[in-house]
Amino acid sequence: EKRPSKHFIEQAIEADLAAGKASGVFTRFPPEPNGYLHIGHAKSICLNFGLAKTYGGTCNLRFDDTNPSKEETEYVESIKEDVRWLGFEWDNLHFASDYFDHLYDWAEQLIQGGHAYVCDLTPEETREYRGTLTEPGKNSPHRDRSAEENLDLFRRMKAGEFEDGSRTLRAKIDMASPNFNMRDPVMYRILRAHHHRTGDKWCMYPMYDWAHGQSDSMENISFSICTLEFEHHRPLYDWFCKSLEIHHPRQIEFARLNINYTVMSKRKLLQLVKENHVNGWDDPRMPTISGLRRRGYTPESIRDFCADVGVAKFNSTIDFVRLENAIRNHLNQVAPRRMAVLNPVKLTITNWPKDKVDTNEAVNIQGNEDAGSRQIPFSGNLWIERDDFREEAPRKFFRLKKGGAVRLRAGYIVDCTDVVKDDDGNITEILCTYDPETRSGEDTSGRKVKGTIHWVSADHAAEVEVRNYDRLFTAENPDSNDDGKTFLDHMNPDSLNVLTAYVEPELSTANVGDRVQFERLGYYVVDSDSTDGKLVFNRIVPLRDSWGK
Ligand code: ATP
Ligand code: MG
Numbered sequence: 001e002k003r004p005s006k007h008f009i010e011q012a013i014e015a016d017l018a019a020g021k022a023s024g025v026f027t028r029f030p031p032e033p034n035g036y037l038h039i040g041h042a043k044s045i046c047l048n049f050g051l052a053k054t055y056g057g058t059c060n061l062r063f064d065d066t067n068p069s070k071e072e073t074e075y076v077e078s079i080k081e082d083v084r085w086l087g088f089e090w091d092n093l094h095f096a097s098d099y100f101d102h103l104y105d106w107a108e109q110l111i112q113g114g115h116a117y118v119c120d121l122t123p124e125e126t127r128e129y130r131g132t133l134t135e136p137g138k139n140s141p142h143r144d145r146s147a148e149e150n151l152d153l154f155r156r157m158k159a160g161e162f163e164d165g166s167r168t169l170r171a172k173i174d175m176a177s178p179n180f181n182m183r184d185p186v187m188y189r190i191l192r193a194h195h196h197r198t199g200d201k202w203c204m205y206p207m208y209d210w211a212h213g214q215s216d217s218m219e220n221i222s223f224s225i226c227t228l229e230f231e232h233h234r235p236l237y238d239w240f241c242k243s244l245e246i247h248h249p250r251q252i253e254f255a256r257l258n259i260n261y262t263v264m265s266k267r268k269l270l271q272l273v274k275e276n277h278v279n280g281w282d283d284p285r286m287p288t289i290s291g292l293r294r295r296g297y298t299p300e301s302i303r304d305f306c307a308d309v310g311v312a313k314f315n316s317t318i319d320f321v322r323l324e325n326a327i328r329n330h331l332n333q334v335a336p337r338r339m340a341v342l343n344p345v346k347l348t349i350t351n352w353p354k355d356k357v358d359t360n361e362a363v364n365i366q367g368n369e370d371a372g373s374r375q376i377p378f379s380g381n382l383w384i385e386r387d388d389f390r391e392e393a394p395r396k397f398f399r400l401k402k403g404g405a406v407r408l409r410a411g412y413i414v415d416c417t418d419v420v421k422d423d424d425g426n427i428t429e430i431l432c433t434y435d436p437e438t439r440s441g442e443d444t445s446g447r448k449v450k451g452t453i454h455w456v457s458a459d460h461a462a463e464v465e466v467r468n469y470d471r472l473f474t475a476e477n478p479d480s481n482d483d484g485k486t487f488l489d490h491m492n493p494d495s496l497n498v499l500t501a502y503v504e505p506e507l508s509t510a511n512v513g514d515r516v517q518f519e520r521l522g523y524y525v526v527d528s529d530s531t532d533g534k535l536v537f538n539r540i541v542p543l544r545d546s547w548g549k
């Protein structure tokens with residue numbers, strides 16, 4: 001909706017549809033279940049599911065689980081949850097491992113057609129024979145085996161007659177190709193490893209390039225969308241489909257999402273988790289979908305962010321601020337406003353009638369009547385932010401100062417008469433008088449003050465834990481490896497600041513997942529660590545501009 005024109009993938013799709021090269025838009029999102037999804041995956045999800053929706057097609061969720069050692073069922077479940085949470089539902093759920101038999105049959109077909117051979121080179125030898133950027137590779141001494149001999153050896157590979165790593169099945173393409181992927185790539189390796197779905201049925205496993213395109217083909221995918229690293233794999237993708245004479249999806253590459261101040265490879269995210277640099281995959285500082293969810297991000301904000309970033313052909317790095325702005329924009333519209341004091345100092349109203357409690361109505365979202373309002377109790381004992389008071393203040397300080405006046409939001413104008421200090425000279429209490437004529441909404445005093453600050457009634461407030469999160473890394477590019485540093489050397493030591501805070505009583509009934517704006521501070525969400533006795537709030541994002549300052 002925000003985009004002025006169609007992006008290059010939409011243009012390519014429309015051209016193919018118009019030319020009759022594709023009968024519809026059938027896409028898939030193909031994660032490897034070796035970790036939790038991150039914000040980069042969200043971009044791929046939005047793109048694949050989004051295209052299917054735009055063109056009335058379908059989108060499958062396919063687990064690319066061809067690599068047995070790294071995959072776990074926990075990841076499969078988390079990926080499903082994350083895709084659904086983002087607001088998408090797959091048309092079909094598949095596992096590449098369900099295609100192992102079919103892939104095997106196709107491999108025999110290639111062998112019979114003279115397009116694949118069993119090679120006895122060791123992994124090291126295979127690498128040596130592959131050549132370099134400037135030198136072509138050398139043909140394997142086993143390249144010219146007969147189809148019969150290859151078929152026999154391949155069947156024996158499957159039957160478990162050979163040692164791990166002792167033989168491979170390779171595609172017979174071109175050892176002199178300038179593209180390494182075409183220099184007789186390995187299709188199967190012998191590997192005795194337990195698979196999370198096929199168990200110990202197989203002692204050899206297909207390589208990614210062999211399995212991926214064929215899985216696409218079996219699912220009748222029309223547009224196989226992937227990230228730019230796979231551009232040089234496309235000739236191989238095409239070669240397999242052509243050699244097998246099977247349905248041939250079109251691979252289209254787009255630039256992966258990179259964001260500054262974060263890392264985004266599953267391997268590094270796994271390291272953060274395994275080495276306890278964070279508290280699990282869903283730590284609110286993690287760029288994982290589950291981390292962003294726990295942090296308080298909404299699915300809408302992530303979808304908006306992905307749409308805003310767009311789809312490009314060239315890699316670039318997106319500013320973290322754009323992700324933060326996406327959640328700000330959404331919550332600005334929907335999050336009820338509440339008052340909370342995070343760094344409290346006592347404010348006592350000396351002329352407040354003893355035991356009197358006023359209840360003031362305050363709207364939940366200014367300018368949005370549908371969002372309703374709530375009642376806020378006002379008493380003579382308040383908490384305000386320590387930062388909102390200065391004993392001696394510059395002329396332009398429009399909050400509260402000694403001898404000055406300020407409006408308490410949804411309350412009264414108060415005049416500061418004095419402060420109380422402890423033996424060390426720290427202010428422990430601010431003494432004020434209130435002006436009864438100045439009640440918010442019915443002010444008849446004609447007084448004007450420049451500043452408005454938030455507060456809570458100490459007699460009514462709920463005590464809560466506030467977790468102020470900040471960026472996990474201090475370096476713009478934690479991966480840059482400057483001076484031999486790794487991403488772990490760039491972790492922000494202040495990425496979590498835990499506070500005890502006071503919130504208005506309305507919040508004491510808040511539920512896990514509720515999102516609010518703490519006025520003048522930021523957006524917060526109730527965390528799942530909350531108990532009946534104590535709510536825990538995560539800072540989703542601070543307000544960019546704070547009013548009243
Ligand atoms: P990582 O390097 O983070 O482990 P991956 O590409 O190995 O990522 P997969 O599980 O294979 O992870 O990814 C599933 C799909 O998501 C693939 O189609 C992949 O291209 C896409 N994807 C992964 N990371 C990004 C990213 N940063 N931006 C856009 N798409 C991505
Ligand atoms: Mg991958």
Ligand code: MG
Nearest residue numbers: 032265266267
């Ligand atoms: Mg990976």
